[in-house]
Amino acid sequence: MDRIAIVGGHGHVARHLLVELRRTEHTPVALVRKEEYRDELESRGAVVRLLDIEQQDADAFAAAFEGCTAVVFAAGGGPDGNIERKRTVDLEGSLKSIEGARIAGVRRFVQISAIGVDDPIPDDTEDVWRAYVEAKRDADAALRDSGLDWTIIRPGALTDEPATGLVTLGEDVPRGSVTRADVAAVVAAVLDTPESIGHQWALVNGDTPVHDAVHAAAGR
DSSP: OEEEEEEEETTHHHHHHHHHHHHHTTTEEEEEEOGGGGHHHHHOOEEEEEOOOTTSOOHHHHHHHOOOOOEOOOOOSSSSSSHHHHIIIIIHHHHHHHHHHHHTOOOEEEOOOOTTSSSOOOOOHHHHHHHHHHHHHHHHHHHHHOEEEEEEEEEEEEEEOOOOOOEEEEEOOOOEEEEEHHHHHHHHHTTTGGGTTTTEEEEOOOOHHHHHHHHHHOOE
């Protein structure tokens, strides 16, 4: 049974991912900043390890990844107007996760990003949104250049609706919304699909069952 480290293990997508990984007989290792999350996450079947994404260095990330076969970067700086946290969490958190994975010898790395972040940013874009897009764009570029066995999933607008199990996944997908539960299902499926390595896919809800969509996108 593989152990999968989840950076940002108390996030909305991450909590769905814990359930998905247990369903596929993996052990999720939730990396979180606060001890108070332990009971909740352990009740969902996770191993809990403490990691402060903003305050700790890549060596601490590597220690948190010990015994894991893959890393999922699911962290985000939150919906508030704190521009600085877009850098310290969304970008620097990813960079430290990448370096930590290298140090720990963990090659498989799946990153949850956002749809369209490589597109030109309009001049009138709000500063916080600009910072978020730039952080996700640069984190994805760093992962693509990392030499790790990477996959990048770029969801559309996230919703808290129940999982549909039906998605559209591919390199060029029209913008739309997707449930957080369906994002988690896709990430879990990607981890079990070696052919997904080296791919970057946009994701929205659609008409294709999750596993079929992943296998089709991967050319399986």
